[in-house]
Amino acid sequence: MSKSNPSRHPHAYSHSSPPDPLDTKSIDLSSSHITYQHKTIADADKTLNCILDIIAEGSWDWDGKTGRVVRSTAWFKMLGYDVGTFQQNVYTWENVIHKEDYDKVMQSFEKIITRKTDSYCIDYRCRKSDGSYLWITDRSKVVEYNPDGSVARIIGAHQDIHQQKIAQLSLFEQNQQLALGNVTLEKLISIKTEQLEAKNKLLEEKILEIERLANTDSLTNIANRKKFEEALNSEISRANRYEHALSLVILDIDHFKLINDSFGHKIGDQVLQNMVSAVVNNIRDVDIFARWGGEEFVLILPCIAIEAALNFSERLRQLISQTELSKGVYITCSFGVSEYHNTDTVEDLFHRADQALYRVKNNGRNSVQCEKKECRNCKLSWSTNTNMV
Known part of the structure:
Protein backbone atom coordinates (compact mmCIF):
# COMPACT_ATOMS: atom_id res chain seq x y z
CA MET A 1 0.00 0.00 0.00
CA SER A 2 1.52 3.40 -0.94
CA LYS A 3 2.15 5.99 1.74
CA SER A 4 -0.40 8.81 2.02
CA ASN A 5 0.63 12.45 1.69
CA PRO A 6 0.45 13.84 5.26
CA SER A 7 -0.75 17.21 4.01
CA ARG A 8 -3.79 15.59 2.43
CA HIS A 9 -4.43 12.81 4.98
CA PRO A 10 -7.48 13.65 7.14
CA HIS A 11 -5.59 12.50 10.25
CA ALA A 12 -2.16 14.04 9.43
CA TYR A 13 -0.04 15.25 12.37
CA SER A 14 -0.18 19.00 12.94
CA HIS A 15 3.39 19.18 14.31
CA SER A 16 6.79 17.98 13.12
CA SER A 17 7.51 15.69 16.09
CA PRO A 18 6.44 12.01 15.89
CA PRO A 19 3.28 10.95 17.77
CA ASP A 20 3.39 9.63 21.28
CA PRO A 21 3.44 5.76 21.00
CA LEU A 22 1.07 5.67 23.98
CA ASP A 23 -1.39 8.07 22.32
CA THR A 24 -4.26 5.62 21.73
CA LYS A 25 -6.18 8.23 19.80
CA SER A 26 -3.46 8.34 17.15
CA ILE A 27 -3.31 4.55 17.02
CA ASP A 28 -7.06 4.22 16.64
CA LEU A 29 -7.17 6.81 13.87
CA SER A 30 -4.32 5.11 12.00
CA SER A 31 -6.05 1.72 12.30
CA SER A 32 -9.28 3.23 11.06
CA HIS A 33 -7.49 4.64 8.05
CA ILE A 34 -5.94 1.24 7.24
CA THR A 35 -9.34 -0.42 7.63
CA TYR A 36 -10.85 2.25 5.40
CA GLN A 37 -8.23 1.66 2.71
CA HIS A 38 -8.79 -2.14 2.83
CA LYS A 39 -12.53 -1.53 2.57
CA THR A 40 -11.93 0.79 -0.40
CA ILE A 41 -9.93 -1.92 -2.20
CA ALA A 42 -12.59 -4.54 -1.44
CA ASP A 43 -15.31 -2.17 -2.66
CA ALA A 44 -13.32 -1.50 -5.82
CA ASP A 45 -13.04 -5.25 -6.50
CA LYS A 46 -16.76 -5.65 -5.88
CA THR A 47 -17.54 -2.76 -8.22
CA LEU A 48 -15.23 -4.20 -10.88
CA ASN A 49 -16.98 -7.57 -10.72
CA CYS A 50 -20.38 -5.88 -10.97
CA ILE A 51 -19.24 -3.98 -14.05
CA LEU A 52 -17.94 -7.19 -15.62
CA ASP A 53 -21.29 -8.89 -15.01
CA ILE A 54 -23.10 -5.97 -16.64
CA ILE A 55 -20.99 -5.73 -19.79
CA ALA A 56 -20.32 -9.45 -20.18
CA GLU A 57 -22.30 -12.65 -19.87
CA GLY A 58 -19.72 -14.30 -17.62
CA SER A 59 -16.60 -13.11 -15.80
CA TRP A 60 -13.67 -14.90 -14.13
CA ASP A 61 -10.81 -13.93 -11.82
CA TRP A 62 -7.59 -16.02 -11.63
CA ASP A 63 -5.23 -15.79 -8.63
CA GLY A 64 -1.76 -16.84 -9.77
CA LYS A 65 -0.54 -17.26 -6.20
CA THR A 66 -3.10 -19.92 -5.30
CA GLY A 67 -4.31 -21.12 -8.71
CA ARG A 68 -7.87 -20.32 -7.58
CA VAL A 69 -10.37 -19.17 -10.21
CA VAL A 70 -13.52 -17.33 -9.15
CA ARG A 71 -16.29 -17.40 -11.76
CA SER A 72 -19.42 -15.24 -11.76
CA THR A 73 -22.94 -16.62 -11.59
CA ALA A 74 -23.46 -15.47 -15.18
CA TRP A 75 -20.47 -17.57 -16.29
CA PHE A 76 -22.17 -20.77 -15.09
CA LYS A 77 -25.61 -19.77 -16.38
CA MET A 78 -24.29 -19.00 -19.86
CA LEU A 79 -23.12 -22.62 -20.19
CA GLY A 80 -26.14 -24.10 -18.42
CA TYR A 81 -24.30 -25.33 -15.32
CA ASP A 82 -25.40 -24.94 -11.72
CA VAL A 83 -23.39 -22.32 -9.84
CA GLY A 84 -20.38 -23.96 -8.18
CA THR A 85 -20.53 -27.07 -10.38
CA PHE A 86 -16.80 -26.86 -11.06
CA GLN A 87 -13.85 -26.70 -8.72
CA GLN A 88 -12.22 -23.27 -8.59
CA ASN A 89 -9.15 -23.98 -10.73
CA VAL A 90 -7.99 -23.72 -14.37
CA TYR A 91 -8.39 -27.46 -14.99
CA THR A 92 -12.17 -27.17 -15.04
CA TRP A 93 -11.93 -24.35 -17.58
CA GLU A 94 -9.60 -26.40 -19.78
CA ASN A 95 -12.01 -29.34 -19.67
CA VAL A 96 -14.89 -27.40 -21.28
CA ILE A 97 -12.83 -26.06 -24.21
CA HIS A 98 -13.56 -27.74 -27.57
CA LYS A 99 -10.66 -30.00 -28.49
CA GLU A 100 -10.25 -28.28 -31.88
CA ASP A 101 -9.82 -24.92 -30.13
CA TYR A 102 -7.75 -26.12 -27.16
CA ASP A 103 -4.25 -25.54 -28.58
CA LYS A 104 -4.87 -21.98 -29.75
CA VAL A 105 -6.48 -21.06 -26.41
CA MET A 106 -3.56 -22.51 -24.45
CA GLN A 107 -1.10 -20.63 -26.68
CA SER A 108 -2.87 -17.36 -25.88
CA PHE A 109 -2.91 -18.14 -22.15
CA GLU A 110 0.76 -19.15 -22.26
CA LYS A 111 1.71 -15.75 -23.75
CA ILE A 112 0.12 -14.02 -20.76
CA ILE A 113 1.76 -16.33 -18.20
CA THR A 114 5.19 -15.81 -19.85
CA ARG A 115 4.56 -12.03 -20.06
CA LYS A 116 4.77 -11.86 -23.85
CA THR A 117 1.51 -9.91 -23.62
CA ASP A 118 -0.72 -8.58 -20.87
CA SER A 119 -4.06 -9.38 -22.52
CA TYR A 120 -5.80 -11.47 -25.15
CA CYS A 121 -9.09 -11.66 -27.01
CA ILE A 122 -9.98 -14.98 -28.63
CA ASP A 123 -13.06 -16.77 -29.97
CA TYR A 124 -13.55 -20.46 -29.14
CA ARG A 125 -16.16 -23.04 -28.22
CA CYS A 126 -17.11 -24.16 -24.69
CA ARG A 127 -19.04 -27.31 -23.82
CA LYS A 128 -22.44 -26.65 -22.24
CA SER A 129 -24.13 -28.82 -19.63
CA ASP A 130 -26.22 -30.55 -22.33
CA GLY A 131 -23.11 -31.55 -24.31
CA SER A 132 -23.53 -28.95 -27.06
CA TYR A 133 -20.94 -26.24 -27.70
CA LEU A 134 -21.32 -22.46 -27.43
CA TRP A 135 -19.17 -19.95 -29.30
CA ILE A 136 -17.82 -17.28 -26.94
CA THR A 137 -15.38 -14.38 -27.04
CA ASP A 138 -12.93 -14.52 -24.12
CA ARG A 139 -11.20 -11.25 -23.20
CA SER A 140 -8.61 -11.22 -20.42
CA LYS A 141 -6.23 -8.73 -18.82
CA VAL A 142 -3.39 -8.97 -16.29
CA VAL A 143 -4.26 -6.65 -13.39
CA GLU A 144 -1.54 -7.54 -10.89
CA TYR A 145 2.08 -8.74 -10.90
CA ASN A 146 4.17 -10.31 -8.13
CA PRO A 147 7.31 -8.53 -6.87
CA ASP A 148 9.42 -10.91 -9.00
CA GLY A 149 7.54 -9.85 -12.13
CA SER A 150 5.45 -13.01 -12.53
CA VAL A 151 1.72 -12.78 -13.13
CA ALA A 152 -0.27 -12.56 -9.89
CA ARG A 153 -3.81 -11.97 -11.11
CA ILE A 154 -5.79 -12.06 -14.36
CA ILE A 155 -9.42 -11.08 -14.88
CA GLY A 156 -11.51 -11.96 -17.90
CA ALA A 157 -14.98 -11.90 -19.40
CA HIS A 158 -16.89 -14.28 -21.68
CA GLN A 159 -19.36 -12.96 -24.25
CA ASP A 160 -21.89 -15.17 -26.05
CA ILE A 161 -21.29 -14.79 -29.83
CA HIS A 162 -22.91 -18.05 -30.84
CA GLN A 163 -25.63 -16.64 -33.09
CA GLN A 164 -23.21 -14.31 -34.88
CA LYS A 165 -20.72 -17.14 -35.41
CA ILE A 166 -23.37 -19.55 -36.68
CA ALA A 167 -24.64 -16.86 -39.04
CA GLN A 168 -21.13 -16.35 -40.42
CA LEU A 169 -20.60 -20.07 -40.93
CA SER A 170 -24.03 -20.43 -42.49
CA LEU A 171 -23.36 -17.59 -44.91
CA PHE A 172 -20.08 -19.16 -45.94
CA GLU A 173 -21.78 -22.49 -46.57
CA GLN A 174 -24.58 -20.85 -48.54
CA ASN A 175 -22.15 -19.09 -50.84
CA GLN A 176 -20.48 -22.40 -51.61
CA GLN A 177 -23.76 -24.15 -52.26
CA LEU A 178 -25.04 -21.43 -54.59
CA ALA A 179 -22.17 -22.23 -56.93
CA LEU A 180 -23.47 -25.76 -57.43
CA GLY A 181 -26.08 -24.55 -59.87
CA ASN A 182 -29.56 -25.95 -60.36
CA VAL A 183 -30.41 -27.37 -56.93
CA THR A 184 -32.21 -24.86 -54.78
CA LEU A 185 -30.40 -23.61 -51.70
CA GLU A 186 -33.09 -24.79 -49.28
CA LYS A 187 -33.23 -28.31 -50.71
CA LEU A 188 -29.47 -28.63 -50.86
CA ILE A 189 -29.06 -27.55 -47.24
CA SER A 190 -31.69 -30.06 -46.15
CA ILE A 191 -30.09 -32.92 -48.11
CA LYS A 192 -26.56 -32.11 -47.04
CA THR A 193 -27.57 -31.66 -43.41
CA GLU A 194 -29.25 -35.06 -43.26
CA GLN A 195 -26.33 -36.74 -45.00
CA LEU A 196 -23.75 -35.09 -42.79
CA GLU A 197 -25.67 -35.89 -39.62
CA ALA A 198 -25.90 -39.56 -40.57
CA LYS A 199 -22.23 -39.75 -41.59
CA ASN A 200 -21.08 -37.84 -38.52
CA LYS A 201 -23.01 -40.14 -36.21
CA LEU A 202 -21.43 -43.24 -37.75
CA LEU A 203 -18.01 -41.60 -37.79
CA GLU A 204 -18.23 -40.52 -34.15
CA GLU A 205 -19.26 -44.01 -33.09
CA LYS A 206 -16.35 -45.57 -34.99
CA ILE A 207 -13.87 -43.01 -33.68
CA LEU A 208 -15.00 -43.57 -30.09
CA GLU A 209 -14.70 -47.33 -30.46
CA ILE A 210 -11.28 -47.07 -32.11
CA GLU A 211 -10.07 -44.69 -29.39
CA ARG A 212 -11.40 -46.97 -26.68
CA LEU A 213 -9.67 -50.01 -28.15
CA ALA A 214 -6.46 -48.08 -28.74
CA ASN A 215 -6.28 -46.54 -25.28
CA THR A 216 -7.88 -49.07 -22.92
CA ASP A 217 -6.61 -52.31 -21.43
CA SER A 218 -9.15 -54.94 -22.50
CA LEU A 219 -9.00 -56.95 -19.25
CA THR A 220 -9.13 -54.24 -16.59
CA ASN A 221 -10.84 -51.47 -18.60
CA ILE A 222 -8.34 -48.82 -17.45
CA ALA A 223 -5.79 -46.90 -19.51
CA ASN A 224 -3.17 -48.97 -21.32
Whole structure:
Protein backbone atom coordinates (compact mmCIF):
# COMPACT_ATOMS: atom_id res chain seq x y z
CA MET A 1 0.00 0.00 0.00
CA SER A 2 1.52 3.40 -0.94
CA LYS A 3 2.15 5.99 1.74
CA SER A 4 -0.40 8.81 2.02
CA ASN A 5 0.63 12.45 1.69
CA PRO A 6 0.45 13.84 5.26
CA SER A 7 -0.75 17.21 4.01
CA ARG A 8 -3.79 15.59 2.43
CA HIS A 9 -4.43 12.81 4.98
CA PRO A 10 -7.48 13.65 7.14
CA HIS A 11 -5.59 12.50 10.25
CA ALA A 12 -2.16 14.04 9.43
CA TYR A 13 -0.04 15.25 12.37
CA SER A 14 -0.18 19.00 12.94
CA HIS A 15 3.39 19.18 14.31
CA SER A 16 6.79 17.98 13.12
CA SER A 17 7.51 15.69 16.09
CA PRO A 18 6.44 12.01 15.89
CA PRO A 19 3.28 10.95 17.77
CA ASP A 20 3.39 9.63 21.28
CA PRO A 21 3.44 5.76 21.00
CA LEU A 22 1.07 5.67 23.98
CA ASP A 23 -1.39 8.07 22.32
CA THR A 24 -4.26 5.62 21.73
CA LYS A 25 -6.18 8.23 19.80
CA SER A 26 -3.46 8.34 17.15
CA ILE A 27 -3.31 4.55 17.02
CA ASP A 28 -7.06 4.22 16.64
CA LEU A 29 -7.17 6.81 13.87
CA SER A 30 -4.32 5.11 12.00
CA SER A 31 -6.05 1.72 12.30
CA SER A 32 -9.28 3.23 11.06
CA HIS A 33 -7.49 4.64 8.05
CA ILE A 34 -5.94 1.24 7.24
CA THR A 35 -9.34 -0.42 7.63
CA TYR A 36 -10.85 2.25 5.40
CA GLN A 37 -8.23 1.66 2.71
CA HIS A 38 -8.79 -2.14 2.83
CA LYS A 39 -12.53 -1.53 2.57
CA THR A 40 -11.93 0.79 -0.40
CA ILE A 41 -9.93 -1.92 -2.20
CA ALA A 42 -12.59 -4.54 -1.44
CA ASP A 43 -15.31 -2.17 -2.66
CA ALA A 44 -13.32 -1.50 -5.82
CA ASP A 45 -13.04 -5.25 -6.50
CA LYS A 46 -16.76 -5.65 -5.88
CA THR A 47 -17.54 -2.76 -8.22
CA LEU A 48 -15.23 -4.20 -10.88
CA ASN A 49 -16.98 -7.57 -10.72
CA CYS A 50 -20.38 -5.88 -10.97
CA ILE A 51 -19.24 -3.98 -14.05
CA LEU A 52 -17.94 -7.19 -15.62
CA ASP A 53 -21.29 -8.89 -15.01
CA ILE A 54 -23.10 -5.97 -16.64
CA ILE A 55 -20.99 -5.73 -19.79
CA ALA A 56 -20.32 -9.45 -20.18
CA GLU A 57 -22.30 -12.65 -19.87
CA GLY A 58 -19.72 -14.30 -17.62
CA SER A 59 -16.60 -13.11 -15.80
CA TRP A 60 -13.67 -14.90 -14.13
CA ASP A 61 -10.81 -13.93 -11.82
CA TRP A 62 -7.59 -16.02 -11.63
CA ASP A 63 -5.23 -15.79 -8.63
CA GLY A 64 -1.76 -16.84 -9.77
CA LYS A 65 -0.54 -17.26 -6.20
CA THR A 66 -3.10 -19.92 -5.30
CA GLY A 67 -4.31 -21.12 -8.71
CA ARG A 68 -7.87 -20.32 -7.58
CA VAL A 69 -10.37 -19.17 -10.21
CA VAL A 70 -13.52 -17.33 -9.15
CA ARG A 71 -16.29 -17.40 -11.76
CA SER A 72 -19.42 -15.24 -11.76
CA THR A 73 -22.94 -16.62 -11.59
CA ALA A 74 -23.46 -15.47 -15.18
CA TRP A 75 -20.47 -17.57 -16.29
CA PHE A 76 -22.17 -20.77 -15.09
CA LYS A 77 -25.61 -19.77 -16.38
CA MET A 78 -24.29 -19.00 -19.86
CA LEU A 79 -23.12 -22.62 -20.19
CA GLY A 80 -26.14 -24.10 -18.42
CA TYR A 81 -24.30 -25.33 -15.32
CA ASP A 82 -25.40 -24.94 -11.72
CA VAL A 83 -23.39 -22.32 -9.84
CA GLY A 84 -20.38 -23.96 -8.18
CA THR A 85 -20.53 -27.07 -10.38
CA PHE A 86 -16.80 -26.86 -11.06
CA GLN A 87 -13.85 -26.70 -8.72
CA GLN A 88 -12.22 -23.27 -8.59
CA ASN A 89 -9.15 -23.98 -10.73
CA VAL A 90 -7.99 -23.72 -14.37
CA TYR A 91 -8.39 -27.46 -14.99
CA THR A 92 -12.17 -27.17 -15.04
CA TRP A 93 -11.93 -24.35 -17.58
CA GLU A 94 -9.60 -26.40 -19.78
CA ASN A 95 -12.01 -29.34 -19.67
CA VAL A 96 -14.89 -27.40 -21.28
CA ILE A 97 -12.83 -26.06 -24.21
CA HIS A 98 -13.56 -27.74 -27.57
CA LYS A 99 -10.66 -30.00 -28.49
CA GLU A 100 -10.25 -28.28 -31.88
CA ASP A 101 -9.82 -24.92 -30.13
CA TYR A 102 -7.75 -26.12 -27.16
CA ASP A 103 -4.25 -25.54 -28.58
CA LYS A 104 -4.87 -21.98 -29.75
CA VAL A 105 -6.48 -21.06 -26.41
CA MET A 106 -3.56 -22.51 -24.45
CA GLN A 107 -1.10 -20.63 -26.68
CA SER A 108 -2.87 -17.36 -25.88
CA PHE A 109 -2.91 -18.14 -22.15
CA GLU A 110 0.76 -19.15 -22.26
CA LYS A 111 1.71 -15.75 -23.75
CA ILE A 112 0.12 -14.02 -20.76
CA ILE A 113 1.76 -16.33 -18.20
CA THR A 114 5.19 -15.81 -19.85
CA ARG A 115 4.56 -12.03 -20.06
CA LYS A 116 4.77 -11.86 -23.85
CA THR A 117 1.51 -9.91 -23.62
CA ASP A 118 -0.72 -8.58 -20.87
CA SER A 119 -4.06 -9.38 -22.52
CA TYR A 120 -5.80 -11.47 -25.15
CA CYS A 121 -9.09 -11.66 -27.01
CA ILE A 122 -9.98 -14.98 -28.63
CA ASP A 123 -13.06 -16.77 -29.97
CA TYR A 124 -13.55 -20.46 -29.14
CA ARG A 125 -16.16 -23.04 -28.22
CA CYS A 126 -17.11 -24.16 -24.69
CA ARG A 127 -19.04 -27.31 -23.82
CA LYS A 128 -22.44 -26.65 -22.24
CA SER A 129 -24.13 -28.82 -19.63
CA ASP A 130 -26.22 -30.55 -22.33
CA GLY A 131 -23.11 -31.55 -24.31
CA SER A 132 -23.53 -28.95 -27.06
CA TYR A 133 -20.94 -26.24 -27.70
CA LEU A 134 -21.32 -22.46 -27.43
CA TRP A 135 -19.17 -19.95 -29.30
CA ILE A 136 -17.82 -17.28 -26.94
CA THR A 137 -15.38 -14.38 -27.04
CA ASP A 138 -12.93 -14.52 -24.12
CA ARG A 139 -11.20 -11.25 -23.20
CA SER A 140 -8.61 -11.22 -20.42
CA LYS A 141 -6.23 -8.73 -18.82
CA VAL A 142 -3.39 -8.97 -16.29
CA VAL A 143 -4.26 -6.65 -13.39
CA GLU A 144 -1.54 -7.54 -10.89
CA TYR A 145 2.08 -8.74 -10.90
CA ASN A 146 4.17 -10.31 -8.13
CA PRO A 147 7.31 -8.53 -6.87
CA ASP A 148 9.42 -10.91 -9.00
CA GLY A 149 7.54 -9.85 -12.13
CA SER A 150 5.45 -13.01 -12.53
CA VAL A 151 1.72 -12.78 -13.13
CA ALA A 152 -0.27 -12.56 -9.89
CA ARG A 153 -3.81 -11.97 -11.11
CA ILE A 154 -5.79 -12.06 -14.36
CA ILE A 155 -9.42 -11.08 -14.88
CA GLY A 156 -11.51 -11.96 -17.90
CA ALA A 157 -14.98 -11.90 -19.40
CA HIS A 158 -16.89 -14.28 -21.68
CA GLN A 159 -19.36 -12.96 -24.25
CA ASP A 160 -21.89 -15.17 -26.05
CA ILE A 161 -21.29 -14.79 -29.83
CA HIS A 162 -22.91 -18.05 -30.84
CA GLN A 163 -25.63 -16.64 -33.09
CA GLN A 164 -23.21 -14.31 -34.88
CA LYS A 165 -20.72 -17.14 -35.41
CA ILE A 166 -23.37 -19.55 -36.68
CA ALA A 167 -24.64 -16.86 -39.04
CA GLN A 168 -21.13 -16.35 -40.42
CA LEU A 169 -20.60 -20.07 -40.93
CA SER A 170 -24.03 -20.43 -42.49
CA LEU A 171 -23.36 -17.59 -44.91
CA PHE A 172 -20.08 -19.16 -45.94
CA GLU A 173 -21.78 -22.49 -46.57
CA GLN A 174 -24.58 -20.85 -48.54
CA ASN A 175 -22.15 -19.09 -50.84
CA GLN A 176 -20.48 -22.40 -51.61
CA GLN A 177 -23.76 -24.15 -52.26
CA LEU A 178 -25.04 -21.43 -54.59
CA ALA A 179 -22.17 -22.23 -56.93
CA LEU A 180 -23.47 -25.76 -57.43
CA GLY A 181 -26.08 -24.55 -59.87
CA ASN A 182 -29.56 -25.95 -60.36
CA VAL A 183 -30.41 -27.37 -56.93
CA THR A 184 -32.21 -24.86 -54.78
CA LEU A 185 -30.40 -23.61 -51.70
CA GLU A 186 -33.09 -24.79 -49.28
CA LYS A 187 -33.23 -28.31 -50.71
CA LEU A 188 -29.47 -28.63 -50.86
CA ILE A 189 -29.06 -27.55 -47.24
CA SER A 190 -31.69 -30.06 -46.15
CA ILE A 191 -30.09 -32.92 -48.11
CA LYS A 192 -26.56 -32.11 -47.04
CA THR A 193 -27.57 -31.66 -43.41
CA GLU A 194 -29.25 -35.06 -43.26
CA GLN A 195 -26.33 -36.74 -45.00
CA LEU A 196 -23.75 -35.09 -42.79
CA GLU A 197 -25.67 -35.89 -39.62
CA ALA A 198 -25.90 -39.56 -40.57
CA LYS A 199 -22.23 -39.75 -41.59
CA ASN A 200 -21.08 -37.84 -38.52
CA LYS A 201 -23.01 -40.14 -36.21
CA LEU A 202 -21.43 -43.24 -37.75
CA LEU A 203 -18.01 -41.60 -37.79
CA GLU A 204 -18.23 -40.52 -34.15
CA GLU A 205 -19.26 -44.01 -33.09
CA LYS A 206 -16.35 -45.57 -34.99
CA ILE A 207 -13.87 -43.01 -33.68
CA LEU A 208 -15.00 -43.57 -30.09
CA GLU A 209 -14.70 -47.33 -30.46
CA ILE A 210 -11.28 -47.07 -32.11
CA GLU A 211 -10.07 -44.69 -29.39
CA ARG A 212 -11.40 -46.97 -26.68
CA LEU A 213 -9.67 -50.01 -28.15
CA ALA A 214 -6.46 -48.08 -28.74
CA ASN A 215 -6.28 -46.54 -25.28
CA THR A 216 -7.88 -49.07 -22.92
CA ASP A 217 -6.61 -52.31 -21.43
CA SER A 218 -9.15 -54.94 -22.50
CA LEU A 219 -9.00 -56.95 -19.25
CA THR A 220 -9.13 -54.24 -16.59
CA ASN A 221 -10.84 -51.47 -18.60
CA ILE A 222 -8.34 -48.82 -17.45
CA ALA A 223 -5.79 -46.90 -19.51
CA ASN A 224 -3.17 -48.97 -21.32
CA ARG A 225 0.52 -48.19 -21.66
CA LYS A 226 0.06 -46.04 -24.80
CA LYS A 227 -2.62 -43.88 -23.20
CA PHE A 228 -0.61 -43.57 -20.00
CA GLU A 229 2.48 -42.31 -21.83
CA GLU A 230 0.38 -39.65 -23.58
CA ALA A 231 -1.23 -38.64 -20.28
CA LEU A 232 2.11 -38.44 -18.45
CA ASN A 233 3.59 -36.13 -21.09
CA SER A 234 0.49 -33.95 -20.86
CA GLU A 235 0.64 -33.80 -17.04
CA ILE A 236 4.34 -32.92 -17.12
CA SER A 237 3.57 -30.02 -19.47
CA ARG A 238 0.78 -28.92 -17.14
CA ALA A 239 3.07 -29.15 -14.08
CA ASN A 240 5.65 -26.99 -15.85
CA ARG A 241 3.04 -24.48 -16.99
CA TYR A 242 1.48 -23.93 -13.56
CA GLU A 243 4.51 -24.95 -11.42
CA HIS A 244 2.50 -27.68 -9.70
CA ALA A 245 3.81 -30.80 -8.00
CA LEU A 246 3.51 -34.18 -9.75
CA SER A 247 4.26 -37.68 -8.46
CA LEU A 248 4.51 -41.08 -10.15
CA VAL A 249 3.75 -44.43 -8.51
CA ILE A 250 4.70 -47.85 -9.90
CA LEU A 251 3.04 -50.80 -8.16
CA ASP A 252 3.66 -54.47 -8.76
CA ILE A 253 1.62 -57.42 -7.45
CA ASP A 254 3.88 -59.64 -5.34
CA HIS A 255 4.31 -63.26 -6.50
CA PHE A 256 1.46 -63.00 -9.01
CA LYS A 257 2.71 -66.07 -10.87
CA LEU A 258 1.90 -68.10 -7.76
CA ILE A 259 -1.73 -66.94 -8.01
CA ASN A 260 -1.98 -68.19 -11.60
CA ASP A 261 -0.19 -71.44 -10.80
CA SER A 262 -2.28 -72.13 -7.68
CA PHE A 263 -5.74 -71.02 -8.79
CA GLY A 264 -5.59 -70.79 -12.58
CA HIS A 265 -5.59 -67.88 -15.01
CA LYS A 266 -9.31 -67.23 -14.68
CA ILE A 267 -8.91 -66.48 -10.97
CA GLY A 268 -5.75 -64.54 -11.79
CA ASP A 269 -7.71 -62.32 -14.18
CA GLN A 270 -10.41 -61.84 -11.55
CA VAL A 271 -7.79 -60.79 -9.01
CA LEU A 272 -6.41 -58.19 -11.43
CA GLN A 273 -9.87 -56.81 -12.17
CA ASN A 274 -10.89 -56.57 -8.51
CA MET A 275 -7.58 -55.04 -7.47
CA VAL A 276 -7.99 -52.37 -10.17
CA SER A 277 -11.55 -51.66 -8.99
CA ALA A 278 -10.31 -51.20 -5.42
CA VAL A 279 -7.70 -48.66 -6.56
CA VAL A 280 -10.01 -46.79 -8.96
CA ASN A 281 -12.60 -46.37 -6.20
CA ASN A 282 -10.02 -44.70 -3.96
CA ILE A 283 -8.31 -42.21 -6.30
CA ARG A 284 -9.37 -38.76 -7.52
CA ASP A 285 -10.91 -38.04 -10.91
CA VAL A 286 -7.73 -36.21 -11.95
CA ASP A 287 -5.48 -39.16 -11.08
CA ILE A 288 -4.54 -41.49 -13.95
CA PHE A 289 -4.27 -45.23 -13.29
CA ALA A 290 -3.04 -47.58 -16.01
CA ARG A 291 -1.84 -51.11 -16.61
CA TRP A 292 1.80 -51.00 -17.61
CA GLY A 293 2.02 -54.69 -18.41
CA GLY A 294 1.30 -58.04 -16.77
CA GLU A 295 0.92 -57.46 -13.03
CA GLU A 296 2.61 -54.03 -13.07
CA PHE A 297 0.56 -50.82 -12.85
CA VAL A 298 1.33 -47.09 -12.86
CA LEU A 299 -0.40 -44.12 -11.26
CA ILE A 300 -0.03 -40.37 -11.92
CA LEU A 301 -0.84 -38.04 -9.00
CA PRO A 302 -1.15 -34.42 -10.24
CA CYS A 303 -0.57 -31.65 -7.65
CA ILE A 304 0.76 -34.21 -5.13
CA ALA A 305 4.28 -33.88 -3.67
CA ILE A 306 6.47 -36.80 -2.62
CA GLU A 307 5.50 -37.16 1.07
CA ALA A 308 1.77 -37.03 0.30
CA ALA A 309 2.33 -39.54 -2.51
CA LEU A 310 4.11 -41.89 -0.10
CA ASN A 311 1.31 -41.63 2.45
CA PHE A 312 -1.33 -42.22 -0.22
CA SER A 313 0.58 -45.21 -1.61
CA GLU A 314 0.82 -46.71 1.86
CA ARG A 315 -2.95 -46.41 2.30
CA LEU A 316 -3.45 -48.16 -1.05
CA ARG A 317 -0.98 -50.89 -0.02
CA GLN A 318 -2.92 -51.56 3.17
CA LEU A 319 -6.27 -51.45 1.38
CA ILE A 320 -5.18 -53.98 -1.25
CA SER A 321 -3.63 -56.36 1.28
CA GLN A 322 -6.86 -56.37 3.35
CA THR A 323 -9.25 -56.89 0.41
CA GLU A 324 -10.45 -60.36 -0.58
CA LEU A 325 -10.02 -60.20 -4.37
CA SER A 326 -11.42 -63.66 -5.03
CA LYS A 327 -12.78 -66.29 -2.66
CA GLY A 328 -10.03 -66.89 -0.12
CA VAL A 329 -7.44 -64.99 -2.19
CA TYR A 330 -5.49 -62.01 -0.84
CA ILE A 331 -2.47 -60.30 -2.37
CA THR A 332 0.18 -57.76 -1.47
CA CYS A 333 1.82 -55.11 -3.65
CA SER A 334 5.17 -53.36 -3.80
CA PHE A 335 5.28 -49.61 -4.51
CA GLY A 336 7.99 -47.34 -5.95
CA VAL A 337 7.35 -43.58 -5.84
CA SER A 338 9.09 -40.59 -7.45
CA GLU A 339 8.40 -36.85 -7.71
CA TYR A 340 8.79 -34.78 -10.89
CA HIS A 341 11.44 -32.05 -10.99
CA ASN A 342 11.43 -29.44 -13.74
CA THR A 343 14.72 -30.73 -15.16
CA ASP A 344 13.43 -34.31 -15.43
CA THR A 345 12.73 -36.24 -18.58
CA VAL A 346 10.00 -38.88 -18.56
CA GLU A 347 12.79 -41.46 -18.39
CA ASP A 348 14.28 -39.78 -15.29
CA LEU A 349 10.96 -39.84 -13.46
CA PHE A 350 10.35 -43.50 -14.33
CA HIS A 351 13.89 -44.53 -13.50
CA ARG A 352 13.70 -43.21 -9.93
CA ALA A 353 10.34 -44.87 -9.27
CA ASP A 354 11.59 -48.11 -10.82
CA GLN A 355 14.74 -48.08 -8.69
CA ALA A 356 12.63 -47.58 -5.56
CA LEU A 357 10.42 -50.52 -6.59
CA TYR A 358 13.53 -52.63 -7.19
CA ARG A 359 14.72 -51.97 -3.62
CA VAL A 360 11.31 -52.93 -2.24
CA LYS A 361 11.45 -56.27 -4.05
CA ASN A 362 14.98 -56.91 -2.79
CA ASN A 363 13.92 -56.16 0.79
CA GLY A 364 10.99 -58.52 1.15
CA ARG A 365 8.31 -56.82 -0.98
CA ASN A 366 4.95 -55.47 0.32
CA SER A 367 6.15 -51.95 1.18
CA VAL A 368 6.44 -48.41 -0.20
CA GLN A 369 9.69 -46.62 -1.02
CA CYS A 370 10.94 -43.64 -2.99
CA GLU A 371 14.39 -42.69 -4.20
CA LYS A 372 16.61 -42.03 -1.19
CA LYS A 373 17.39 -38.41 -2.05
CA GLU A 374 13.68 -37.68 -2.55
CA CYS A 375 12.56 -39.01 0.81
CA ARG A 376 15.57 -38.03 2.90
CA ASN A 377 13.28 -35.86 5.05
CA CYS A 378 10.48 -38.44 5.26
CA LYS A 379 10.14 -40.13 8.67
CA LEU A 380 7.74 -42.82 7.50
CA SER A 381 7.87 -46.56 8.10
CA TRP A 382 5.98 -49.17 6.15
CA SER A 383 4.77 -52.69 6.98
CA THR A 384 6.60 -55.50 5.20
CA ASN A 385 6.62 -59.23 4.69
CA THR A 386 2.94 -60.10 5.24
CA ASN A 387 1.62 -63.37 3.81
CA MET A 388 0.32 -63.19 0.25
CA VAL A 389 -2.39 -65.88 0.27
